[in-house]
Amino acid sequence: MGKAISLLWPPRESETEGERGVMELRKRPRPRRVDPDFVSSPPQPLPLPPRKRARRQAAPPAPPPPPPPARQPPPAPAARRRAKCARLIIQSPVAGLQPSVCGPCEAPLRACRLLRVSSLSRRRPPFDWYEADMWTEVAKYLFGVELARLSSTCRWFRRLLADESIWRYAFLRDLSLLPSSADRYPPRPLHRSWRLLYTAAFNGAHSFWFRRSTRHLGAYRIGGFLLESPYMLLTAMLAVPRWLPPEEDGPQIAIEMTGACMLPNARPGIWIADFHLVRCPNCTINKCAGVLQVMDARHCELFLEQGFWNGTWEYEDLGDHYNDEETPTAACAIFNASIHAHASISSVLSSKSWVRRCDDPQPKAHCRRHAVALNSNLLSNSNQGLVSRFQAMRDTTGNGQIVSIRITQQIY
Known part of the structure; x- marks a missing residue:
């Protein structure tokens, strides 16, 4: 079945006369049917005829053998596992699926072998x-x-x-x-x-260092406080006097009578307080047994002023207060005479909360936001009274504002 029958005419010349009247049946192959849903593989090309064998020639000299590679240390266990992963590349046979995943590192095998292009081209961020x-x-x-x-x-x-x-x-x-x-x-x-x-506040410099005093013994920083108004109250005790002479009489009379004074022309801003130990200037250096405690308060911009560097600004004496009675402590304080300084003044005046014990002669300072104080216990055998000296430095190039205060007291 499936084969066509055709009549082939005329007969060939080689046939006899009796055979010419007989029809010949021949098989003809059926033409190939093209199925649109099935595409066969392309036909294979015919083999080329054999070529003549080339004449044998002399073989070229063999290159010298390469030197044996240097022995390298065995890789680490992690590197060994990475090398095993790099040799296996299993692509997915179905389009649209991800490649197979390596078991130990849980990463695609393609990533185990080659680096990502994005990681190679990515620059280090600034x-x-x-x-x-x-x-x-x-x-x-x-x-x-x-x-x-x-x-x-x-x-x-x-x-x-x-x-x-x-x-x-x-x-x-x-x-x-x-x-x-x-x-x-x-x-x-x-x-x-x-x-x-x-830089000017914490470079280790102080006013005695600028003046090159040979009697200076030591210093340490107390802290800073704010002066919101140009009025400053100085006292030679841890108490505020109930009454002060009028300002027209000057600070000298107020200091001699009450041991306190009000300065009306201080420079507002941030002030820095330091504590200094200085030898007594009334004795020789080799035989001096007296030591003075100095509370030095200055405006934060003092060390940046040209008038202080060239020596045109000098300390002037405001007055001395002498207490001929035996006193157990040498104390002094500076207060900001403003309404906001009430809480700071109350904290400084409650001396029992921050002063040292009676048998401890070490000085103790207390600094608040609007006030600063210093207290030292005096020895009973050498206590013959207390002298407090008040000094101030003014800005002579401007409107005469006070930029620095010193309160000096003898403790030994």
Whole structure:
């Protein structure tokens, strides 16, 4: 079945006369049917005829054998597992599915062998990719020397740490003047940057060092306080006098009578208080047994003024207070005569909460936001009275504002 029958005419010449009248049946192959749903493989090309064998030639000389490779140390276990994964590449036989996954590393086998193109072409991000707010928060825990070292590492840190808010925070933090939730920040100093103020306040310099005093023994920082008004109250005791002479009489009379005075022309702003131990100037250096305690309070911009450096600004005596009675302590205080300083004054006047015991002769200072005080216990065998001297330094180039205060008392 399926085969066609055809009549082939005329007969061939080789046939006989009796055979010409007989029809011949031949088989003809059926033409190939093309199925649109089935595509067969392309026909294989016919083999080429054999070529003549080339004439045998002399073989070229063999290259010298390569040197044996150097013996390398065995790879680590992790590297061995990675090498095994790299030799296996199993692609998915079905289009649209992901390649097979290696068991130990749980990653596609293609990724085990080759690196991603994105990782090769990706550049390292610049250093300013880090958040500036994060480094600003870190800078709050660094001191001035550490901030200066960090700013010298690169330009990015130098631009970041040049912000005045960072140095303002460090300046107020080291002086214990950071405002609470109810307080506000102190006003910005005129024509000064917070970085210069920090350098002038914490570079280890003090007024006796600038004057090259040979009688200076030692010093330490008490703290900082705020002067919101130009009125400043000085006392040679841990008490506020009930009555003061009028300001027209001058501070000398008030100091001699009550041991306290009111200064009306002080420079408002941030003040820094230091404690100094100085030898008595009335005796020789080799035989002097007396020691003076000095509470030195100065405006934060004093060491940046040219008048202080060239020596045109000098301390002037305001007055001396002599107490001929036997006193157990040598104390002095500076108060801000403003309404907001009431809480600070009350804390300083409650001396029992912060002074040392009677048998401890070491000085003790107490600094609050609007007041500062100093107390030292005196020895009973050498106590023959107490002399307190008040001194002030004025700005002679301006309107005569007071920029520094000294209260000196003899303790030994």
